[in-house]
Amino acid sequence: MPDMLVNLLKLPKDDGTEASLAQEGIIIRRALAPDKFRIVPRVQELSSLSAAGECDVCFSHSPISTFIATKGATIIGYACYNATAKDFFGPTAVDPAYRGKGIGKVLLIRALQALRHDGFAYAIIGGVGPVPFYEKTVGATVIPDSDPGVYEDFLGRISKLENQ
């Protein structure tokens, strides 16, 4: 799973997706500390134990480096940044019932805008995943020779390799 590079100086302009989602009652916002024990287990449900660990780390940052998508009190998507390494985007996921509506793209752009605001000019999307999604939404490009990168010593990866 390679990493991808994104130019934060060329992020897409607001195309109205976030406002359309809001009309459907889907809100994208930064995670709040009192919701930590609602969000981290939901990240485990949507993704994995490893992703939940990464999200937990994001709650030790100020501001919390996780955005969530909600419908009412239900968490239907999330995106983390600065989790396993600084200036890295991920993990992220959208509930399968809500995919294809632009939620993943808005979460991604909100997190990348936050990295730009932190002063970075480029960001890394760590260990992708759906390369065409990142190419299409933010013009990301695959970084040569970037697999396994920062995840080399990750026990989840080693255990997967042992079980192959």
Ligand SMILES: CC(C)(COP(=O)(O)OP(=O)(O)OC[C@H]1O[C@@H](n2cnc3c(N)ncnc32)[C@H](O)[C@@H]1OP(=O)(O)O)[C@@H](O)C(=O)NCCC(=O)NCCS
């Ligand atoms: C990847 C993911 C977050 C995308 O979320 P989503 O809300 O369905 O995506 P969006 O609706 O915002 O898609 C935005 C655009 O990307 C396209 N797209 C979405 N997923 C794609 C994929 N896997 N491959 C190619 N294009 C994709 C959509 O068709 C859409 O194109 P459009 O603007 O022309 O309509 C979601 O599919 C997911 O949770 N996948 C499983 C977890 C995962 O792979 N996480 C990433 C790990 S690096």
